[in-house]
Amino acid sequence: MYCTTVADHSRRPGRKASLTIQKLRRQLRCARQAATKYQKLYRKEREKKRQLSADEVVTGASSYLQGPALSLLTCQLRQVGRKSRGRRWSADDKMLALSIYHRSPSAYRFLSSYLILPSVRSLRLYVQSLSFEPGFCSPVFSALGAKVAQMKENDKLAVLCVDEMAVKVSLDYDSKRDVVDGFSDDGWVRIQKPASEALVFMVRGLLANWKQPLCYFLSTNAMSSINLSELVLNCIVRLQDIGIDVKVVVCDQGANNRGMFSRLNISIDQPFVEVNDKKVYFMYDPPHLLKSVRNNFRRYPVQIKGGGIARWDHVKKFYDLDSQQKLRLAPKLKFVHVMLNGFKKMNVRLAAQVLSHSAAVGISFYMNAGTSDISADAAATVDFLLRMDKIFDSCNGINFSDFKLARRPVTENSFHCKFWEETVEWLDHVQFLGSKSKIYCIDGFKLSLTVMRSLWCDVQPSVKFMMPRRLNQDCLESFFSSIRQKGGFRDNPSSCHFRSAMRQCVANKLLLAAPGGNCEVISVDNLLLSLRTLSDATDNVGVVKHYDTVTDSAVDASVKYIEGNMPVNLNAAENALLYVAGYVVRRIKNDHNCSCCDQLCKPGSLSDPSLAFTHLKAICSGDFGKLCIPSDSVVSYLDAIESRLSCVFPIFVHQRQCMASIAADVEQHVPSVFLNLCSGVRRKMLLIYLRVRMHSELPKILASAKKSDISKGSFGQNRKIMKLKHV
Numbered sequence: 001m002y003c004t005t006v007a008d009h010s011r012r013p014g015r016k017a018s019l020t021i022q023k024l025r026r027q028l029r030c031a032r033q034a035a036t037k038y039q040k041l042y043r044k045e046r047e048k049k050r051q052l053s054a055d056e057v058v059t060g061a062s063s064y065l066q067g068p069a070l071s072l073l074t075c076q077l078r079q080v081g082r083k084s085r086g087r088r089w090s091a092d093d094k095m096l097a098l099s100i101y102h103r104s105p106s107a108y109r110f111l112s113s114y115l116i117l118p119s120v121r122s123l124r125l126y127v128q129s130l131s132f133e134p135g136f137c138s139p140v141f142s143a144l145g146a147k148v149a150q151m152k153e154n155d156k157l158a159v160l161c162v163d164e165m166a167v168k169v170s171l172d173y174d175s176k177r178d179v180v181d182g183f184s185d186d187g188w189v190r191i192q193k194p195a196s197e198a199l200v201f202m203v204r205g206l207l208a209n210w211k212q213p214l215c216y217f218l219s220t221n222a223m224s225s226i227n228l229s230e231l232v233l234n235c236i237v238r239l240q241d242i243g244i245d246v247k248v249v250v251c252d253q254g255a256n257n258r259g260m261f262s263r264l265n266i267s268i269d270q271p272f273v274e275v276n277d278k279k280v281y282f283m284y285d286p287p288h289l290l291k292s293v294r295n296n297f298r299r300y301p302v303q304i305k306g307g308g309i310a311r312w313d314h315v316k317k318f319y320d321l322d323s324q325q326k327l328r329l330a331p332k333l334k335f336v337h338v339m340l341n342g343f344k345k346m347n348v349r350l351a352a353q354v355l356s357h358s359a360a361v362g363i364s365f366y367m368n369a370g371t372s373d374i375s376a377d378a379a380a381t382v383d384f385l386l387r388m389d390k391i392f393d394s395c396n397g398i399n400f401s402d403f404k405l406a407r408r409p410v411t412e413n414s415f416h417c418k419f420w421e422e423t424v425e426w427l428d429h430v431q432f433l434g435s436k437s438k439i440y441c442i443d444g445f446k447l448s449l450t451v452m453r454s455l456w457c458d459v460q461p462s463v464k465f466m467m468p469r470r471l472n473q474d475c476l477e478s479f480f481s482s483i484r485q486k487g488g489f490r491d492n493p494s495s496c497h498f499r500s501a502m503r504q505c506v507a508n509k510l511l512l513a514a515p516g517g518n519c520e521v522i523s524v525d526n527l528l529l530s531l532r533t534l535s536d537a538t539d540n541v542g543v544v545k546h547y548d549t550v551t552d553s554a555v556d557a558s559v560k561y562i563e564g565n566m567p568v569n570l571n572a573a574e575n576a577l578l579y580v581a582g583y584v585v586r587r588i589k590n591d592h593n594c595s596c597c598d599q600l601c602k603p604g605s606l607s608d609p610s611l612a613f614t615h616l617k618a619i620c621s622g623d624f625g626k627l628c629i630p631s632d633s634v635v636s637y638l639d640a641i642e643s644r645l646s647c648v649f650p651i652f653v654h655q656r657q658c659m660a661s662i663a664a665d666v667e668q669h670v671p672s673v674f675l676n677l678c679s680g681v682r683r684k685m686l687l688i689y690l691r692v693r694m695h696s697e698l699p700k701i702l703a704s705a706k707k708s709d710i711s712k713g714s715f716g717q718n719r720k721i722m723k724l725k726h727v
Contacts, residue, residue: 054078071096072115079116089118094126098504132503135187136215136238144212145242154463155208158244161476162201162232162251164222165483169194170494181496185218186227193220195495199228200502201235202476206247207463211475216502218495225259232260236275247455248281250473252288253444268424268443271451279458283451284444285473286395287348292441293388294351296432298340300439304387305429308380315354315381318363321373326642327576329362329613331696352392360385361616368612369570391423391445395452398469403626404619409465410456416468417456420449479505575613581630581638582614584688588681589628596678604629633673638689640670645693653701662690 054077061073075093089097097118101108111117131139148156171182171194184191195218204211217223217231236246251257261282264273272279302310319338322328336344337354344350353359360382366374367382393406394416402408410416427446432439448471456466483501484491493501585600604611604624611629618625630638644666652661663686672682 068096068099076116087116087118089122094118094123098123098126132499133187134185134216134218134499136235140212140214141238141242144214144244148243151208151243155205155210156243156245157206157459158203158239158246159206159470160201160203160232160235160239160246160249161473162199162228162249162257163473163476163480164254165198165200165480165498166492167196167198167218167498168492168494169196170496172494172496174496181499182494183218184220186231187215187217191220195219197222198495198498199223199231200476200479201231202479203239203244203246204470204475206459206470207466213479213502213505216498222254222256225256225263228256229260229263233273233275236280240276240278245278246275246280247459248283248451248471250283250285250471252473253284253292253440257284258440266447268447268450271447271454281451281455283448283471286392286445286448287352287472287474289441289444289448290355290388290392291346291348291351292439292444294355295345296435296439296441297355297384300432300434302380302384303429303431303433304380304384305426306380306383308383309377309433310381310384311378314363314374314378315359315385317374318359318366321366321572322362325572325576326693326696327573327580328696329365329572329576329579330358333359333362334699355385355388355392357386357389357619358617360389361613364616365570365572365575365613369572387423387426390419391449394419394423395448395468395471398467409467410452411465412460417453420453424449570609570612572613574610577639577642578610578630578635579614579617579627580689580692581634582628583692584638584685585630585634586628587688588685591684592678592681594678596676597681599674599677600631600634602629602631634685637670637673637685641666641686641689642693644670645690649693649697653697659687659690659694663687666690 054074057077058070058074062070065073071092075089075096079087097108100111100117101120101123105120108117108120169182171180173180182194184193184195197219199217199219201214201216202211203214214235219227223231232249236249239246251260264282266273266282271283272281274280297310298312301312304310316338318330319333319335322330322333323335332353337350340350363374363378363385364382367376367378390406393404397407397409397416400408405415406419408414424446427442430442432442452468452471455471459466482505483493483498490497490501588600589597604614606615606623611624614624614627614629618627620626645662648662648665652658652665655661663683666686667683674682
């Protein structure tokens with residue numbers, strides 16, 4: 001009988017065993033596939049855990065980004081992966097998008113192709129949530145009251161600014177509101193007359209840095225003095241009801257504003273009214289007064305205290321002489337300053353640069369130069385310009401470190417009150433000769449200076465300083481500039497556009513005034529309310545806590561006039577070169593304050609005729625104040641550079657790398673006259689001087705080119721006709 005062993009069975013499995021083995025092999029293969037799958041899932045999960053979440057990214061980025069940049073990053077991370085109709089935008093997202101869209105709609109559309117931003121319709125619906133009709137806006141006052149409740153008592157002291165803006169006469173029907181925009185409307189009564197003026201009220205902090213547009217009114221012409229006085233008093237009462245203590249009302253010197261002052265019995269002896277047993281002072285805007293003084297000074301001679309007569313011809317004569325020099329005594333004085341046309345008469349900056357210390361010093365220099373260019377009777381003109389310059393500086397103080405002491409804030413020991421009192425007495429003797437109508441700007445200055453002095457006496461026990469720059473309309477002028485920016489640039493908006501722009505400006509804190517506007521550029525980030533925060537509080541901007549005191553003994557309240565012991569036979573070009581050389585040396589010593597650089601300076605002497613202009617330019621105490629007196633080696637080196645520039649400047653000025661080319665040529669042809677000078681000081685001196693000369697020569701090259709083209713007929717045609725030729 002045949003027997004099988006175990007080995008035989010292992011070599012020849014049966015059918016049943018074979019099926020079992022195949023089944024086990026399939027199960028093993030599936031298990032391996034499942035293991036591979038789960039390994040991949042595990043790797044993916046592990047990679048996900050290694051990736052940062054959106055919140056973690058924002059937290060990490062907050063160390064490097066802040067403000068709108070961080071908000072934009074947060075918005076993009078939150079909206080990634082969502083459908084367009086599933087996106088939800090926070091108030092910060094909409095405010096940031098509004099700031100971009102109001103600045104430039106085309107730029108917003110361009111950025112929308114790369115970034116995830118709200119649609120234009122979403123922004124419009126968001127802005128429309130605030131109803132901003134003519135008249136007193138109750139939501140603004142209610143929200144303002146909630147904000148004011150969190151302020152300190154001194155921060156509640158405020159200035160009410162009142163001004164009008166011209167609007168385009170137009171009638172537009174709004175189907176959503178079922179109203180026709182463009183009629184005269186004061187919030188209570190609408191008249192069937194198209195509006196051409198928009199009156200705006202804005203309140204700003206006297207001591208704290210905040211401001212808020214309140215309301216606007218539409219009128220056919222300038223608001224009548226009767227209605228204006230009622231609206232102003234009504235606004236003061238409303239502000240007092242919510243806790244704001246209005247101390248001053250500021251406006252320009254228009255006829256309706258003068259009428260309002262007359263109806264309220266505002267005078268120099270009593271420049272205030274009492275509203276709910278609280279004094280409210282009324283004053284005119286100092287920048288507008290300065291502009292009016294300049295405009296009248298151009299037309300009429302001015303008789304000042306002492307009998308002298310200031311004349312505009314002296315300013316024109318000085319410009320004619322100074323404009324012919326390579327190095328000018330008053331480089332900021334341009335043709336537009338002395339030959340005003342069109343809207344340039346309304347530019348306050350041009351008025352401040354004419355009625356300035358620099359112009360007065362230049363006229364004084366030529367008057368004492370020993371020539372017949374400007375006669376000795378220009379002393380009254382110098383006196384008048386110096387006084388007006390110091391008056392405007394005293395009304396413009398805001399910085400405790402300003403080198404001009406008059407432009408510092410008012411403190412207990414400052415000279416402002418004494419100077420204002422003396423100036424009011426000086427203005428009593430100022431008269432415009434030959435005018436057939438009354439000129440109000442001098443009386444306006446007397447009233448405004450009296451108000452500032454009285455206001456400081458009222459608030460002094462509870463405050464340590466007061467900034468006179470807060471007592472003007474620059475914030476409102478800046479606000480008007482922002483309104484005109486809407487839609488790209490709309491300098492004459494209609495009533496409908498004005499209402500929309502007014503609402504947008506209240507909603508949007510990120511718009512800035514145009515840099516060439518008729519006011520100081522003021523940041524509007526300190527708007528107290530916004531569309532998003534009409535019921536919420538915003539952070540209060542702090543005020544300056546550290547300040548310097550200036551005693552009366554340190555500052556002479558009187559104006560420094562012409563020196564009587566100046567040398568004769570002065571040379572303007574030589575004096576200008578010495579003054580510019582001193583500026584160059586001062587710039588170098590700020591960075592290289594070492595013993596080797598002491599050879600760049602020397603002591604000055606009043607008997608030196610080349611230092612006469614430097615002496616006149618000195619503002620601080622001393623013969624030359626804080627101005628540097630350059631050594632003879634510096635002057636001779638810069639004089640040699642000037643001689644070389646006359647040859648090399650026309651060759652390289654139109655080429656690329658022009659400054660580097662001119663500097664290389666000068667270094668090659670002008671030898672150094674210095675010994676043991678620090679490394680790089682000579683080249684830095686050269687570059688500083690070349691930069692000064694570049695800025696002074698380019699306007700001359702442009703004027704020469706225009707003059708040449710006008711003679712050929714290129715610039716003689718009307719600008720609009722030239723545009724039509726290319727259509």
